[in-house]
Amino acid sequence: MNRALTRTPAVTTPAPAASYDDLVARVLDGEFGPDPRTRHIAVAFSTRQAVRHEGRSGGYRNEVLSLRLDAAVGSCAVEPGALPDAAVEDCVGADIARLLQHPLRPVRVAALDAYLMEVLPHTPAHGARPWSLPAGSSLRKSRARARAVTGLLDTPPGTRVLVVGVVNSLLEALRTRGMSYVPCDLKGGTTEWGEAVRTDAPAELERCDAVLASGMTLGNGTFEPLRDHARRHGKPLVMFAQTGSAVLPRFLGSGVSAVCAEPYPFFWLDGGPGSIHRYRAQAPGAAR
Structure with a gap:
């Protein structure tokens, strides 16, 4: 009886980034895929959470900014309450290249994450x-x-x-x-x-x-x-x-x-x- 062989797909990833700034520059140069000036954020949202696990004496809070680029979602956590409400609205409809130069670091990180999630998904x-x-x-x-x-x-x-x-x-x-x-x-x-x-x-x-x-x-x-x-x-x-x-x-x-x-x-x-x-x-x- 013939038995199909399961093979691990060949890994095809770009060369490692030399620094965070190097990675951003390479994305802006179009090295990873579509021109980020042509890719626009359709949805931006924040998620807020407070938790205390059963049996634990303390709890914590999370707040995360997320940007949706087609099927991909990029995220960056922030200190609770630190993200201005206007930041979410500022991201909607904006292109990735513009957001990679946004004055707020969490916006820049979430935009980079969304772009890379789209072009290099977790596969x-x-x-x-x-x-x-x-x-x-x-x-x-x-x-x-x-x-x-x-x-x-x-x-x-x-x-x-x-x-x-x-x-x-x-x-x-x-x-x-x-x-x-x-x-x-x-x-x-x-x-x-x-x-x-x-x-x-x-x-x-x-x-x-x-x-x-x-x-x-x-x-x-x-x-x-x-x-x-x-x-x-x-x-x-x-x-x-x-x-x-x-x-x-x-x-x-x-x-x-x-x-x-x-x-x-x-x-x-x-x-x-x-x-x-x-x-x-x-x-x-x-x-x-």
Whole structure:
């Protein structure tokens, strides 16, 4: 009996970006696809959320700006209340090139994410590998996502991980794997286990073996120092990305070692099953 062979599609992705500004310049030059001056945002919206998982002592809030470009949605998280209402209206009908030069960084990031989501969607042909999330409570889905994210850290127990953008489920998953961590977030505060959250990530880099960082670093301008440090010192840098889920894979092999990409709608919006997409940098010399 003949048996069909299942083959993994060849990965066809552009060369890694040298920096965020380099990526934007290449998009504006049309290197990735259609002229961004001809691609217009049809829908812009913001999503606001407050959550306290069952059994957890604290909660948090999220606010995300999202821009729709045909079937693609690009997103960038912002500090709750920081996004002017006029920003959403300003994006509707605007072309991508104009939004890539918008005075507000979250608008620029969401526009770049929308464009790259359209031209380089999360498919195996572009290096993505799907990871299923189960249906269930927000905590169950949060823990499942945390396992997917921390599983991209190819480091042994005892590794000291700088976590930029504190998510208690991620810290819990690192604890389960026997890794220590330094929690860091611009908001400060404490973790679920009473640990002080640092606020200056660059100051903690030298004493950590690996970095696990939120895509929110794109939106607040703190991504490049993390990427540059990881690139210069050969440290693993794993990004978990609701913000810029289509942007961050463009840095694989240029300081970023892996990405867990989670485009809109995010796991906390729906109790049903879902999926996220995992990327790893290819080994030097591997065929593309």
